[in-house]
Amino acid sequence: MIETRSLTKNFGLQRVLRGVDLEVAPGEFVALVGPNGAGKTTLLRILATLSRPSFGQARIAGFRLPAAADEARRRLGVVSHHPLLYGDLTAEENLLFYARMYGIRQRAERINTVLKQVGLAARRRDLVRTFSRGMQQRLAIARAVLHEPEVMLFDEPYTGLDQDASAMLDGVLRDVAARGRTVLMTTHDLARGLALADRMVILSRGVIAYSARRGEIDPATFGQTYAAVVN
C-alpha cells in the first residue's frame, strides 16, 4: 500500500534521505521512529505529496508519486502536529470545507459520522480556536478520515498532548487501525509505538536501519536496541 524504492531527498547540499526502501502492506500499522533529523518528517511529506523526492520512487496505493499525486491524495489521510484547521471556523465548518475540497457527496451525513467517531458532536458549532489541543487533534483526525482514506500518515500526532489527550488519541488510532486502514506513524515515543504498531521501523541518518514485527521485539530491551541502532 505504501512503497518506496531508493528514495532520496536533498535540501541543497544536505542529503536528508539516502535511499529509503520501505513497504507497508495493506492494513498494516507501522511506527517509524528515529532521532531528530533522521528524515522521518521528510519521508512523510514526500509520501503525503507535499514534497518531491530528489531520486527514487514512491507509490501510494499503487499510484506513483509525483506523477499520480492527485489519485494518491484521494486515498491519503494526513495528521501532523499542526491540526491543519482554521481557528476562525467552527468544527463543522472546517469539516464542511474539507468535504468540499475532497468532493464528498453526502457531506452533512459524513460530517455527523466523523464528529461522533471522535466525540466532538456536541462541540460542532464551536469555533476551533476555543478547543483544547487534544480536541483540535481529535478534529484533525476527523478531518483526515472524512474522505475514508485507505492510507493514513501520522506525523508526531502526540506532540503537545497531555496524558488524557494522549490516551484518547491511542483509542482513536486503534479505531483507525481496526477499520483496516494502512497506517504509517512517526513518533519519538517507543513505548507507544510498540503498543500500537504491528511493526517498528527505525530511520537513522536517512536510511532504514531496523525493521521488525511486534512479535519479534522484546519490549524490555527495545530501548537498548534503538540506542544501538541510532548511535
Added chain:
Amino acid sequence: MSEVSSQKPVAQAQTESETAASRRAKRPLSDYRPLIADYFRAAGAVIWKDLSAERRSKELISAMLVFSLLVVLIFNFALELDRQARENVVSGVLWVTFIFAGTIGLNRSLAMEKDRGSLDGLLLAPVDRSALYFGKAVGNLIFMGLVEAIILPLLSVLFNLPLSHPLLLLVVLLGTVGYAAVGTLLASIAVHSRARDVMLPIMLFPVAIPVLVASVKASAAILAAAGWDEIGLWINLLIGYDVIFVAIAFMVFDYVVEE
C-alpha cells in the same frame, strides 16, 4: 532491515503512464465536465473558507482599511493643492494607497495559512493546485475590492473630485485583478521565506510596475477627461497584463508551492 516485496518493473510503469496519457488524449470533451466542476467547487470552497474566516476575525480587512485611511489622510494633509494639482496627483495617491494596502492583505492572506500549518491542508486536497491559486486570488481580490469600495468615496470627498466615473471603476477593477493575480503568486513564494514581510514587496513591486503605471496613467487620463485614444491604450495594457499574469500563475503555482 526493511521488508521489500516485488515492485512493478520500470517498463511496466512507463507503459501504464503512456496508456494513461493516450487515454487522456482520446477522452471526449464531456469527460472533462466533472473535472471542471471539481475544479470550481474546490476554488469556491477556498473562497468561502477565506470569507467565512475573515467575517469572524476581520484581521485582514481591518489592517488594510486602517492603513489605507491613514495613507489617504496623510496625503490629504501633506499636500495643500489647488484643483488642477489635485487632479494631477489624485490618481497617484489612489494607486499608492491601493497597492500598499493590497500588499499587506496579500502577505497576511498566505502567511496566516503558513503559520497555522493549514497551507499543507490545502495542498493535500486531491484537486488541481491552480484551483487553490484561483480561490486564494479571488479571495484577495474581494478583500482589496472591499477596501477600495470604502476608500474611493472617501478620497473623492477629501480631494473634492468625482471618482465614480464608470471607466475609472473599470480601471480600478482591472488594476486590482492584475495586482491580486501576480501578488497571490509571489506571496505564495515569499511565504516560505523567514523575511517574507520584506520579500513580498521586493519581489512584487518590480513585477507590478506595468500594472501600476497603466492604472495611474489610465486613471489620470479619465480624470482629465482625455479621449479614448489615450485611455484605451492603458486599459488595453491592463487587460493584457491581467491575462498574461493570470495564465502564468495558473501554470506555475503547482511548482511554486511544492518543496
